[in-house]
Amino acid sequence: MADQASSSSVNNEELERAIALKFSCPTCDKYLYPPIGQCRKGHAFCPKCFDRMNRCLFCLSARSRTRCSVLEQLNEALQFPCRFANRGCTFKTKSSEIADHEVRCEHSVLVCPLRFNNCDWSGRRAQLIAHCLKTHPMNIYFSPTQQLLAKKFNDLKDRKYFILFNVYDSWFRFNWSLDSNTGTVLFTMYRLGTKPTQMKFGYEIKFVNPTQRGNKVVLRGICHKLEDEDVVFLPDKHVYADYDVMIYYCDAEGDLSYTVSIYRSSAFGGIS
Known part of the structure; x- marks a missing residue:
């Protein structure tokens, strides 16, 4: 029974990741979230990318005035994993809220804010203070x-x-x-x-x-x-x-x- 439960958990996580990938904006690679715009042939985009484009980047068809209601309804029912899940983050939430978490996620990767001081370090957010104390103590x-x-x-x-x-x-x-x-x-x-x-x-x-x-x-x-x-x-x-x-x-x-x-x-x- 334990093995079956473990297998079921793994399968659910894989299914969740697979579904989340389907909800990635093809332009910026971030999660789609309402209002989800689409072109007349059905290619869907996040609100920011959709507002910036005049024609579809893939088929060059015009923007549709109709939102993708099917994806929006599915989106509201799903929990999306942090994109740093492969680094150990277990946080999940709605696609419209995940970006706020990711900018402060302890597992996120960032470059040194003092890179103008000839520093090429990059690493996890949780390591930033230790790096600065060692490399930029003054x-x-x-x-x-x-x-x-x-x-x-x-x-x-x-x-x-x-x-x-x-x-x-x-x-x-x-x-x-x-x-x-x-x-x-x-x-x-x-x-x-x-x-x-x-x-x-x-x-x-x-x-x-x-x-x-x-x-x-x-x-x-x-x-x-x-x-x-x-x-x-x-x-x-x-x-x-x-x-x-x-x-x-x-x-x-x-x-x-x-x-x-x-x-x-x-x-x-x-x-x-």
């Missing part, structure tokens, strides 16, 4: 307020810095760069990934003159959500300063000390 922090140092900032040259913060149950990447030709210094803080949250975040960068403690500059911005982590700066989603102003806050050795803070805020309305 570029990852777990406190929402951190004092940082840019060595020899008085030496005018192109600079780029990428620093990770793991706070408020979220990942943030602090980017800043100096263009030696224009003297423009750009700063930004992005919330990484698409993990859903109702909380809004802001950041603050504080520079204090080492010889005149009351003399300081404070820059503030919104932590915008960054969907594509290969992007360094989103248009108009940063704050900036002039190099000639910033060197005024260096110490005698030319080092620039500054404090970065991330804070929760309800003051930004619907911006995320």
Whole structure:
């Protein structure tokens, strides 16, 4: 009886995987979910891909105004496995909800958020902290307020810095760069990934003159959500300063000390 039960369980899992594959969008390979659009010859697509196309990518027929109701009804009755099931994930849910899980699945594979620091690491999400602590120990922090140092900032040259913060149950990447030709210094803080949250975040960068403690500059911005982590700066989603102003806050050795803070805020309305 035990062998029969085990065999039945395996067969059910195989059947479930086979059915799930039939519900994959042929364009993006993600699960189909309502509203499921189709072409006039019956090729079905997920809502995002369907909205982007004018004609079917396979038969070139026009889009149909009729949704694929049969697939939609079947879809509602099924539970879909995480696409990282082959790595050990056992989570299952409706196809419309699986994407929210997959972006934070501990078994998912991702590349290092600090890849701009000449890092080519990729691995499971659950291994990210251990990797950063080993490879980037000076570029990852777990406190929402951190004092940082840019060595020899008085030496005018192109600079780029990428620093990770793991706070408020979220990942943030602090980017800043100096263009030696224009003297423009750009700063930004992005919330990484698409993990859903109702909380809004802001950041603050504080520079204090080492010889005149009351003399300081404070820059503030919104932590915008960054969907594509290969992007360094989103248009108009940063704050900036002039190099000639910033060197005024260096110490005698030319080092620039500054404090970065991330804070929760309800003051930004619907911006995320």
